[in-house]
Amino acid sequence: MHLRRMPRVALLDLATPIQRLRRIEAALGEQLNGIRLFVKRDDVMGLGGGGNKLRKLEFLLGDAIAQGADTVITVGGRQSNHARLTAAAAARYGLRCELVLGRVVARDDEDYMESGNIILDDLFGATIHDVAGNVSTLAVAEERAEILRASGRKVYVAPTGGSSSVGCLGYAACASEIAAQSAAQDIHFGHIVVPNGSGGMHAGLSAGFAALGVGAAKVKSFAVLARVEEARRGTLEKINATLGLLESPGVSPDEVNISGAQLGEGYGIPTEAMKKAVRLMARHEGLLLDPVYSGKAFAGLLDDIANGVLKPGQNVLFIMSGGTPALFAYRKEFRPDE
Structure with a gap:
């Protein structure tokens, strides 16, 4: 291979x-x-x-760093495992991280909205963007990437699940x-x-x-x-x-x-x-x-x-x-x- x-x-x-x-x-x-x-x-x-997302992130962050990125943006649901691990991996390699998280699961109880992965996203230093479930998280991520690029940042956007x-x-x-x-x-x-x-x-x-x-x-x-x-x-x-x-x-x-x-x-x-x-x-x-x-x-x-x-x-x-x-x-x- x-x-x-x-x-x-x-x-x-x-x-x-x-x-x-x-x-x-x-x-x-x-x-x-x-x-x-x-x-x-x-x-x-x-x-x-x-x-499992760490396996994908080995290559995604490798690609991001090879392209000179200083910021990684990815997308997912409110309790995304991929988002959590992207934030952790970005912290390990000194990259800024932003997460665009959609409310794709129809629930708003406190456990789901504020516990689990979402606590860890914040601990790892990610900037979190909370968007409605009917909004394309990838479109929001691309829009955010353009804003950051206009300010001089070098942004790498990873898809849902890093897939x-x-x-x-x-x-x-x-x-x-x-x-x-x-x-x-x-x-x-x-x-x-x-x-x-x-x-x-x-x-x-x-x-x-x-x-x-x-x-x-x-x-x-x-x-x-x-x-x-x-x-x-x-x-x-x-x-x-x-x-x-x-x-x-x-x-x-x-x-x-x-x-x-x-x-x-x-x-x-x-x-x-x-x-x-x-x-x-x-x-x-x-x-x-x-x-x-x-x-x-x-x-x-x-x-x-x-x-x-x-x-x-x-x-x-x-x-x-x-x-x-x-x-x-x-x-x-x-x-x-x-």
């Missing part, structure tokens, strides 16, 4: 560990049909509370990391499961595995933001754009495996399956899923197991994407009697 020539900063200290979920396996029992469950701990990273083709390189690199860990531990993963929000995680992994000759189709994601057809189109586009940067051939639509079964009523809206999945992971493994992304994706994996969708006897890897601060924004969903 042609990654070494890409501008990159260091935000991860080491490869994130892969661990087996033995107590969940015991709880699921015979319905597993010999399937072994593993997690890759992309929630365990040292900067900014950790999370440009440059950002997706972070998960192409992760595919190489998984392949190396798989070889070192003598574990072949037949199936890899992730959430699909802005699509960069799925796209980067699929592009990376395709470039390695392993194939893109071993990655399955569960849509948590867009309806499944929109998610599939966007993810395919990102896979092939990333493969273009890697100077590798593109993939076909039938290699993009996305389910819409866990979206529920929409982005950021809790489901009962998500809450059960979060509690199962917490109470059996002592690990935390988030309520918006990994909670819904793990619920999807559990549903696939229960319905016999997965090939018996294989090793399945679930990538924990972080986002723990968002649990505090959803306090009422997990402690409804308080």
Whole structure:
């Protein structure tokens, strides 16, 4: 893979560990049909509370610094994990950071509006722009960038979730990391499961595995933001754009495996399956899923197991994407009697 020539900063200290979920396996029992469950701990990273967006930000900030930027602007929802980690990474590298956050989830309770990620955004020194849910955050970001450029600042604008083709390189690199860990531990993963929000995680992994000759189709994601057809189109586009940067051939639509079964009523809206999945992971493994992304994706994996969708006897890897601060924004969903 042609990654070494890409501008990159260091935000991860080491490869994130892969661990087996033995107590969940015991709880699921015979319905597993010999399937072994593993997690890759992309929630365990040292900067900014950790999370998968740091992989994308290694390349996004590398690109920004290579272009001479002194300011980074990015966009997302009120409880955006990407926004939090952009602010933390910018602080690490001495860049100014502005966040354009839309009210894309229809709720205005104090926990959601003022707790979780939003506290950390402020602690990391970001300037926060709060915009209505029906306003294009990217358009506002571009307008703000022009104002700052007119004052002499050099501004880099990153998209939702950091999921440009440059950002997706972070998960192409992760595919190489998984392949190396798989070889070192003598574990072949037949199936890899992730959430699909802005699509960069799925796209980067699929592009990376395709470039390695392993194939893109071993990655399955569960849509948590867009309806499944929109998610599939966007993810395919990102896979092939990333493969273009890697100077590798593109993939076909039938290699993009996305389910819409866990979206529920929409982005950021809790489901009962998500809450059960979060509690199962917490109470059996002592690990935390988030309520918006990994909670819904793990619920999807559990549903696939229960319905016999997965090939018996294989090793399945679930990538924990972080986002723990968002649990505090959803306090009422997990402690409804308080």
